Amino acid sequence: MVTTVTEGIERVVISAEEIARRVGELGQAITADYRGGAARDSRRRPLLVVGILKGAMPFMADLVRALDLPIEYDFMAVSSYGNGTSPGEVRILKDLDCAIGGRDVLIVEDIVDTGHTLQHLLAGLSARGPASLRVCTLLDKPHRREVEVPVDYVGFVLPENLFVVGYGLDYAEVYRNLPFVGILKPAYVREE
């Protein structure tokens, strides 16, 4: 029997309205920065916004529409092996369609947790010689960081030890389509 997606949710942590307001603010800040000197591409090609699949999809869709700049966008997909305790090896499942040498690139992530995923992405992309490389994440868990990574734009900082789902974030691939960010009822979290 089909149930609702909200059935497993204990409580809303960030509402759809709060997300929309913050995405608007981030869009304005990014727009101002790239109009005002953050852009480094000597050939003045549009900013390339890179969404990291699958989690960044809803955030990316809203954020690019809050940018009043000419942009292009593309996607990458990466997979982390291992659990949170072992520094995950990160594998590229889908790479960019275009070269980024000399271009301005903005990575859009759903969440930065230990930082391993982002560290690997940044190392791989900076080796391709972009003119500039910045990061925008919807959510940040700074207290969980295992490696230092530069994050230029943060939507919300999460309090300690909160595993959240919704607005792109999953638990076992489910709950990504929730319009808000919330936490699961204990009964809906499987014992490991």
Ligand code: IMP
């Ligand atoms: P990192 O490499 O530890 O920074 O891991 C980032 C990835 O871990 C994210 O892209 C998510 O897939 C996953 N992740 C970390 N925390 C959460 C959470 O609270 N909810 C859902 N996924 C999470």
Ligand code: MG
């Ligand atoms: Mg995930």
